[in-house]
Amino acid sequence: MAIFGDVIEHLEDTELALSRIESLLQPGGFLLVVFPPYPSPCGGYQPISRSFWGKVPYLHSFPEKTFSWLLPSEASQENSEVFRLRTIRLSYQNFLRAVRQAGLGLKAEPHSLLWLALRYRLGLPFVPLVFLAPFVRLRAGLLLIFCAEVGYLLQKPFIPNSHRLYS
Amino acid sequence: MRVIAVGCAEAGVLAAFLLTGASEAVGTDIKQLRLESGQTVALTLQFSLRLVPQDILRQEIPSG
Structure with missing residues (x-):
């Protein structure tokens, strides 16, 4: 197994x-x-980000520009992982x-x-x-x-x- | 039953399988640090686990 x-x-x-x-x-x-x-409420793994916007479900369904403005990928290691998952989906x-x-x-x-x-x-x-x-x-x-x-x-x-x- | 958990972290799930009668348990993870802490816990609680650092996409799974 x-x-x-x-x-x-x-x-x-x-x-x-x-x-x-x-x-x-x-x-x-x-x-x-x-x-x-990926389409699920927290499928984008945004809750691992420490910022406020990470707590918002479905945030990862926002367009790329809005999403990267709210959760900048260079801000933390967690954010860059959230961005990597955006490419896997x-x-x-x-x-x-x-x-x-x-x-x-x-x-x-x-x-x-x-x-x-x-x-x-x-x-x-x-x-x-x-x-x-x-x-x-x-x-x-x-x-x-x-x-x-x-x-x-x-x-x-x-x-x-x-x-x-x-x- | 022989169990392998990929990305097992501290191998808590494997410990549960061993408690319910699995004969052999192997865990792999990309993060060595998490395996080390898992191994420490396993030694303390006397679970016979084999934890191997491995990236499933880039390395073969250790057999045996």
Whole structure:
């Protein structure tokens, strides 16, 4: 079993990271990936910045000029990391594409309303995103922007490339 | 079960896996300092962890 906990969104090449881990797994072995997708409220990792603007959710969806004016990348090491993540922008679609390329199968994908590390630190319950569905009548794709963190349980197929035959 | 955590920092997640019966745990991280503090904690609490400094995109994962 392999784990990527809040790591994959920092890597420039998602597919390379996944295929390196895939080659290490035994057939049927599991890979757990947890990350805040880029479109999520704090997906730009702006809370690591110490400035006031870092506390504003969705700030990373602002245009480049506004964003760099509010959070200058040269101000601190944290800010420059926030800017580096702006170039990676790991979204659901990009991640799932890399999963397919790496030849991994998708077993489960729970979406969490709260950032998981924060949830454990504060002892809060797991709030699955499906709870919101009856109240927020939005299309599923739009609903995902409320999701702070997503987990994917992936499995290396017993027969290589077998998931491609059936999907 | 054998577990590897990439970007494990102080390897808290691996410790939880060892407590629930994992047979072997390996952790890698790009930051040597965080692995060192993790190793210190692991030694104190007598967890048998193997922590390796590594950048997954630029270096091969240590096998074995």
